[in-house]
Amino acid sequence: MKTKYLAIYNEISKQIKSGELLPDSLLPSENELTDIYHTSRETIRKALNLLSQDGYIQKIRGKGSVVLNVNKFDFPVSGLVSFKEISQKLDNQVRTIVNELSLEKPSQSMKKQMQLSSTDLVWKIVRTREFDGQKVILDKDILVQNLIPNLTKEICADSLYHYIEKELNLTIGFAKKEIVVVEPTDEDRELLDLEGFSNVVVIKSYAFLDDATLFQYTESRHRPDKFRFVDFARRNH
Amino acid sequence: MKTKYLAIYNEISKQIKSGELLPDSLLPSENELTDIYHTSRETIRKALNLLSQDGYIQKIRGKGSVVLNVNKFDFPVSGLVSFKEISQKLDNQVRTIVNELSLEKPSQSMKKQMQLSSTDLVWKIVRTREFDGQKVILDKDILVQNLIPNLTKEICADSLYHYIEKELNLTIGFAKKEIVVVEPTDEDRELLDLEGFSNVVVIKSYAFLDDATLFQYTESRHRPDKFRFVDFARRNH
């Protein structure tokens, strides 16, 4: 919120989410917005481009910026969002069970993928997520100990990302994710309430810090009926 | 390719994809790039921001722009890409079967969602995608006839998006997508080679033109073992 264009982005996106700005209506023109916010046109355009990227508006040359219907899809799970952040938006009964927390020597393939030296250790975390009393998500995390020296079960039960960003003051930058559907493993059957489902949805994710160092590998294994992924995509440049 | 910053984006992304620029190396600084491309710094920054959005580089304040490893994930299916475009990147034996092409009155829910007047008709298309002789994807499309007046089985067997963009000269803007896993319908069992799989992955997609008009609803139903979704995501603003 320190920068002008982010402040403008937040202000306008809030107005769209609250319904103060209606779908299919036009925003004030860029020139009008420069007056409203006492700033230059390029700064306004930075804010509007962010809104466009995130699916709030569509800019149309010669006409203006149209407000898009944001609420058709109730909650976007796209982007890089932690479980804690998602569960706060839901009002479900949500509980996290920490099944395992240990410091281990990484496997050969992990060592290579994470570019670790031979003495580096990794945290291994296994957590179950319970919605309305049902165990529907199994999260398996590998974290580089170099970057995250201390971990406790309490931190894992609360929010890893909150701890990393707020306590350790690291900045999470980006992630590469892959979604596939596979047959459940014995571990899946043991730790999840699969109820006869013969597949699980697996989200494999490599998460990187601001400075492009890999700090986390996650496999998030979902019972298929409780899985949902929502995305907003723009066409090629 | 008409604009400077897109030309620079294409040039640098090509160098990264080809391996001419190596992962973990630094790009020339923004000031150096202004000299190399004979342009202003803001134009260079537009190109670099695009590269950053698309996962090619990571910008680090005080240091420079690091080239990221693009090939770890072989082919990104994220964004808004047609089946034809994907299949051209694969060297698979790929075939499209047009099961149905008809002009219909829209269902009540479609009429509402697509904001159609009561006389509007929609195209209904059902297509099966065959990889290596196996029917693994079922695509069900609804298209607004107002916008796409004429359709033939030949167009559907080739590429809808190519026809819409190149023949009709419409510009596809953005899409909202949702991925869920469900039990197969009778139609799925009939038209796909499910081979005992008890789930299908469904990608529901609303596609919009440049001017924010909805023109297409698609359900793309995949056999789970042939489904794969790859995504690059940046953390919150």
Add this chain to the structure above:
DNA sequence: GAGTGGTCTAGACCACTGT
């Protein structure tokens, strides 16, 4: 301290839309 990327400005010209 020199060099990096991040923000912001004021102004210019263009392509497109509506009337």
Add this chain to the structure above:
DNA sequence: CAGTGGTCTAGACCACTCG
């Protein structure tokens, strides 16, 4: 035609990294 968004410029100041 006037008004819209799209591109591009030249310059300024700041926050950060690294030796």
